[in-house]
Amino acid sequence: MLEAAKNEFATKGFDRATMRGIAAAAGVDAALVHHYYGSKDDLFLAALEIPFDPRTVIPALAEVGMDQLGNGIAATFVTLWDVEDNRLPLVAMLRAAMTNEDTATLLRNGLARLVLDTLSQVLDVPDGRMRAQLVASQLLGLALTRYLLALEPLASMPPADVVAAIGPTLQRYVDGCP
Amino acid sequence: MLEAAKNEFATKGFDRATMRGIAAAAGVDAALVHHYYGSKDDLFLAALEIPFDPRTVIPALAEVGMDQLGNGIAATFVTLWDVEDNRLPLVAMLRAAMTNEDTATLLRNGLARLVLDTLSQVLDVPDGRMRAQLVASQLLGLALTRYLLALEPLASMPPADVVAAIGPTLQRYVDGCP
Structure with a gap:
């Protein structure tokens, strides 16, 4: 079923992929x-092999304290990406999204939506989407420079130092900077 | 000559491309x-069709005042990327660097080096490279979210608001954050 789901999301995108279509491709019942x-969101996260569910992790981080949310998101992101097995499907998706409009749409309407919608709901302010997207800009830029381009010394910087560097940036975006 | 240069940089990378090889491919004398x-750096910037030279722009921004460097870099970056003609060759390079190890090396050893070396020289501190790479992480992430993925509302945010949002982030990195 997971293989069928990966294939369906990759070829049809998030919006047009259906549970029924995935079930049919896997030769099983939709039930x-x-x-x-x-849900389709759950299946999408499973297909991406992401070990965290942003819909539970982000609210849990906010529970710790809104003034710690920036550090919490930074620490979760670095913990996720620093493990090669977690990073590989994300890198593959990010690469594909750079060069293929369908995968870019999948990233926007699938993963980005799950993370960005959850974060903006937690923030619960009129410009929550904008704040969440500024957070995403720093996180994706870190993914690009530390993991994909592997710029040194950033690529070998201890995780705690990376969190100390970008956590306050995320906190400022979360708080609504200007 | 520019076409020959683009081709030589793309196929051989920055380090192995030579002025002599480019001249030969263009059927002219190296002189x-x-x-x-x-220089080869000059030719590389010309081949990328970038209207700013980071080797003069970054020191000029620092001259205005080191406490304004973050805003200056943010404003220069947004001004460059907001113009479609400037953005297209950069987007093409960034896309190619995501999927092709040779182009990734070209980005690391060519453009990134010109920008990062210049910025870390201007900063003139032992961890200048790290600070410059943190600046690059925010700028490349902005390029990805605002221009490549075109996430809304970030993609339509007025340039001045983008500068107000990320300028202080860059200033914090330039100042040495932790």
Whole structure:
């Protein structure tokens, strides 16, 4: 089912992929897909092999304290990306999104939406989407420079130092900077 | 000559491309290439069609005042990327660097080096390279979210608001954050 889901999301994009279509491609009943994976969002996260669910992790970080949210997001992001097995499917998606409009749409309407919608809901302010996108700009730029381009010394910087560097940036965006 | 240069940089990378090889490919004397374009760095910038030379722009921004450098870099970057004609060759290079190791090396050893070396020289501190790379992480992430993925509302945010949002981030990195 996961292989069918990966294929369906990659070829049709998030919006046009259906649980029914994925079930058909896997040769199983749609009810079985729902039973094992829950919603289409759940299945999408499983297909990406992301070990965190942003819909629970982000609110949990906010519970710790809104004044710690920037550091919490930075620490979660670096923890996720520093492990090669987690990073590889994300790097593949980011690469594909750079060169393929369909995958760019998948990233916008799938992963980015899950993260950005969750974060802007947690922020609960009129410009929450903008603040969340500024957070995303720093995180994706870190992914690019530290992991994809592997610029030194940034690529070998200890995780705690990276969090100390970008955490306050994220906090400022979360708080609404200008 | 510019076409020959673009081709030589793209196929051989920055380090292995030579003025002599570019001249030969263009069917002219190497002295002519030097006369028209100066150094290999100059020719590389011309081939990328970038209207600013980071080797003069960054020191000029620092002259205005080191406490204004973050805003100055942010404003220069947004001014450059907001014009489609300037953006297109940069987007093409960034896209190619995501998917092709040779172009990634070209970006690291060519453009990134020109910008990062210049900025870290201007900063003139032991961890200048790290600070410059943190600046690059925010700028490249902005390029990705505002221009390549075109996330809304960030993609339509007025340039002055973008500068107000990321300028202080860059200033913090320039100042040495932790």
